[in-house]
Amino acid sequence: MMMSDSDSVKLFRSSAPYINAHRGKTFVLMFGGEAIENENFANIINDIALLNSLGVKLVLVHGARPQIDQRIELRGVEKRFANNIRLTDKQTLESVKDAAGSVRSQIEALLTMGLANSPMHGSQIRVCSGNMVMAMPMGVRDGIDYEHTGLVRRIDVTGINGHLQDGSIVLLSPMGYSPTGEVFNLSHEDVATQAAIGLKADKLIIFTENDGIIDQDGRLKRNIDSTQLADLLLNDALNAQHPVLTAISQTLEADIPRCHCVSYQRDGALLQELFTRDGSGSLISKKHYEQLRQANIEDVGGILQLINPLEEKGILVKRSRELLEAEIEQFTLIERDGMVVACAAFYPYPDDKTGELACVATHPDYRGKNRGERLMEAIKQSAMEQGLDSIFVLTTVTAHWFQEQGFIQAELSALPQSKKELYNFQRNSKVFRLELR
Structure with missing residues (x-):
C-alpha cells in the first residue's frame, strides 16, 4: 500500500525526537553471513547509510560462517567442530581469510555505491577496516586444540574512535591478529560484544x-x-538463539544501556526499530530503577493513593478498597523505591478476542517520562500472549493520549455485549479501540 503525503509528513515529524536522540551516538551493528546473502541486505546497507547521514557513529561487525563453509567444501577440507566452535587448522584458516576478505569487500562496495536514482546517491561514505581487533588463541580445552580459533584480546578503541570522529563507518571482520603476526578465526558475536563494551x-x-x-x-x-x-x-529450547542472547547478556552486564534485535529479512526493520514508538523487533535493557510488575494485595494502599485524586476529579471511575482487592491481579504497576508511581488494569474478554484497558494513572510528579507507554506496551504484550486481537478503553478526558498510542475512536456497538450492558450513559465515555494484529 502506497503511503499518502500526509502520512509521510506525520511519520517524518514523529521520527524527529529519535533523530535528535540518536545523533552523535555510537551504535555497534552485528550481522552474520546469512544476512549478507539475503536479498534484503542491499536495503539494510541503504538504511545504514541513512543512519550515517543522520550523524550516528556506526561500527559494523560481520560474520562469514556460510561463506567459510562454502570455501571449505570447495577445497575438500573436513569441517570440524567441538562444543559448537569451529576448529581452525591451517587449511581452514585459508578459507576463513578468503571468505572474510570477500565479504568485507562486498560490504565496502555496497557502502561505496552512489548511483543516481539510488537511495545512496551522493552519500560519499568512507569505510575503514583493518587490524583493529587484537586476538589470542583459544588454546587447548578438555584436550582439544582449537589451533587458529581465537578470542578477542583487545579492541583498538582509540583507532576506531578516531575513524568515527572523522565521520567514517568502521567495519570489523571475524578475524583478529596477535603481536606475533598470527591470524585467528573469531566469532563475530565475540567481536561485536567486545567492540560495544570497549x-x-x-x-x-x-x-x-x-x-x-x-x-x-x-x-x-x-x-x-x-x-x-x-x-x-536457561531455556534449552532456545539453544539456537543462545549466541545472540549471550552477546546481549555480556553487553548489558558491561553497562551498555540497550540492545536491539531486528530481522535482516524484513525491509525497513532497522529504521522502524530506531525511529518509531513501537519498533519492529526486541528491545533488551537492564531492569529499570523503576520496576514494572504485576500488582499484589500489598499494593492496594499504594494504588488507592495514586487513583483517589483522579477519582475525585471524575477522571476515573471510583473503586472501593474491597473492589480493588478483588481485582488486584488485573493491575500492572510501576514501583519506584517502594512507591507506586503508575498503574493500569486490564480485563480480558476472551470470547470476544478483546480486552479492556482501565484505570490508567501516573503520579503527577512522574508524568512525561513514558511510564504510561511502558505500561501500555506490557499490557499489549500480555494481550497478544492471551490470543486477543484488540484492546478497548472508555475515557472521558484522556482521549488524546490514547490516540497517540494508536487507539482509534469506535462506536459503542464495538464493545463486548456484557460491557455494553454495563455502560454508564451518564458518564458518556468515548470508546477507543487498538488493533493488535
Whole structure:
C-alpha cells in the first residue's frame, strides 16, 4: 500500500525526537553471513547509510560462517567442530581469510555505491577496516586444540574512535591478529560484544533471521529486561538463539544501556526499530530503577493513593478498597523505591478476542517520562500472549493520549455485549479501540 503525503509528513515529524536522540551516538551493528546473502541486505546497507547521514557513529561487525563453509567444501577440507566452535587448522584458516576478505569487500562496495536514482546517491561514505581487533588463541580445552580459533584480546578503541570522529563507518571482520603476526578465526558475536563494551557504545543492534527474540512458544518478545533475559538463557529450547542472547547478556552486564534485535529479512526493520514508538523487533535493557510488575494485595494502599485524586476529579471511575482487592491481579504497576508511581488494569474478554484497558494513572510528579507507554506496551504484550486481537478503553478526558498510542475512536456497538450492558450513559465515555494484529 502506497503511503499518502500526509502520512509521510506525520511519520517524518514523529521520527524527529529519535533523530535528535540518536545523533552523535555510537551504535555497534552485528550481522552474520546469512544476512549478507539475503536479498534484503542491499536495503539494510541503504538504511545504514541513512543512519550515517543522520550523524550516528556506526561500527559494523560481520560474520562469514556460510561463506567459510562454502570455501571449505570447495577445497575438500573436513569441517570440524567441538562444543559448537569451529576448529581452525591451517587449511581452514585459508578459507576463513578468503571468505572474510570477500565479504568485507562486498560490504565496502555496497557502502561505496552512489548511483543516481539510488537511495545512496551522493552519500560519499568512507569505510575503514583493518587490524583493529587484537586476538589470542583459544588454546587447548578438555584436550582439544582449537589451533587458529581465537578470542578477542583487545579492541583498538582509540583507532576506531578516531575513524568515527572523522565521520567514517568502521567495519570489523571475524578475524583478529596477535603481536606475533598470527591470524585467528573469531566469532563475530565475540567481536561485536567486545567492540560495544570497549567503545562504551550506546546500543548493540543485532540482525537475526526472526523479527527479534522468540520465546519457546514462537512469540516475539518485544521488551526484555535482564531478569527475563537470564530466564531465556536457561531455556534449552532456545539453544539456537543462545549466541545472540549471550552477546546481549555480556553487553548489558558491561553497562551498555540497550540492545536491539531486528530481522535482516524484513525491509525497513532497522529504521522502524530506531525511529518509531513501537519498533519492529526486541528491545533488551537492564531492569529499570523503576520496576514494572504485576500488582499484589500489598499494593492496594499504594494504588488507592495514586487513583483517589483522579477519582475525585471524575477522571476515573471510583473503586472501593474491597473492589480493588478483588481485582488486584488485573493491575500492572510501576514501583519506584517502594512507591507506586503508575498503574493500569486490564480485563480480558476472551470470547470476544478483546480486552479492556482501565484505570490508567501516573503520579503527577512522574508524568512525561513514558511510564504510561511502558505500561501500555506490557499490557499489549500480555494481550497478544492471551490470543486477543484488540484492546478497548472508555475515557472521558484522556482521549488524546490514547490516540497517540494508536487507539482509534469506535462506536459503542464495538464493545463486548456484557460491557455494553454495563455502560454508564451518564458518564458518556468515548470508546477507543487498538488493533493488535
